[in-house]
Amino acid sequence: MDVVYRAAVIYFFLWFITRVIGKRELGSMTAFELVLLVTMGDLIQQGTTQEDFSVTGAMLAVGTFALLMVFFSWVSFRFKKVRPLLEGMPVVVVQDGRMRKEVMSYERVDEDELVQAMREQGVDDLAKVRIGVLEPDGKYSFFTREEHEPAPEKPAR
Numbered sequence: 001m002d003v004v005y006r007a008a009v010i011y012f013f014l015w016f017i018t019r020v021i022g023k024r025e026l027g028s029m030t031a032f033e034l035v036l037l038v039t040m041g042d043l044i045q046q047g048t049t050q051e052d053f054s055v056t057g058a059m060l061a062v063g064t065f066a067l068l069m070v071f072f073s074w075v076s077f078r079f080k081k082v083r084p085l086l087e088g089m090p091v092v093v094v095q096d097g098r099m100r101k102e103v104m105s106y107e108r109v110d111e112d113e114l115v116q117a118m119r120e121q122g123v124d125d126l127a128k129v130r131i132g133v134l135e136p137d138g139k140y141s142f143f144t145r146e147e148h149e150p151a152p153e154k155p156a157r
Contacts, residue, residue, distance in 0.1 A: 006055050009055050009059075010044050010055065010058065010059070013059050013062070013063075014044070014062070017062060017063065017066045036065050036069070039065070040061070040062050040065055043057075043058050043061045043062060044058050044062060072086055087136050088136030089136060090133045090134065090135050090136060090141075091103055091107055091133065091134045092131060092132065092133055092134075093107065093109060093114060093132050093133065093134050093140075094114070094126065094129045094131065094132025094142070095130075095131060095132075096130065097126055097127040097128070097129055097130075098126075099111065099114065099126070107134055109134060114132070114140070117140040117142075118132070118140075118142060121140070121142050123142050123144060128144045128145055129142050129143070129144055129145075130143045130144060130145050131143045
C-alpha cells in the first residue's frame with residue numbers, strides 16, 4: 001500500500017510541476033529536454049518503488065530539473081544574445097532550388113531526409129524551394145517561389 005501513497009504524492013507533484021513550467025516549455029521540447037524527462041522518469045520510479053531514493057529525494061531532483069528548465073527558458077527570453085547558445089540557430093539547407101551539401105553534411109542531414117520533409121509539407125520539386133531551413137527544434141521550413149516568379153539561372157560548372 002505504501003507504493004500507492006508514494007505514487008499519488010508523485011502524481012500530484014508532477015501535476016504541480018507541469019503547471020509551473022508552463023505551456024511554452026511543454027509545447028516545444030528540445031532533444032535535451034526530452035532526455036531530461038526520461039531521466040526524471042527514472043528518478044520518479046526509484047522514489048515510487050523505494051529502490052534507491054525517497055519520495056522527497058525524487059521530488060527534489062525533479063523539482064531541480066524543472067526549475068532549471070524554467071530558468072534557462074527565462075534567460076533565453078530575457079537575453080536574446082544568449083538564445084543561440086541555449087536553443088541553437090536555424091540553418092539554411094536549401095537555397096534557390098539547390099541543396100547546400102556542406103551545410104547538410106555539417107548538420108548530418110541526408111538528401112532522403114530532406115526530400116521526405118519537403119513531401120510532408122507538400123513541396124514536390126526541389127526547384128520550387130526558394131529557401132529551406134532546418135530549425136533549432138529539428139523541424140524544417142520551406143519557402144517556395146510564387147508561380148510567376150522565375151527560377152534563378154544555374155551557374156555554369
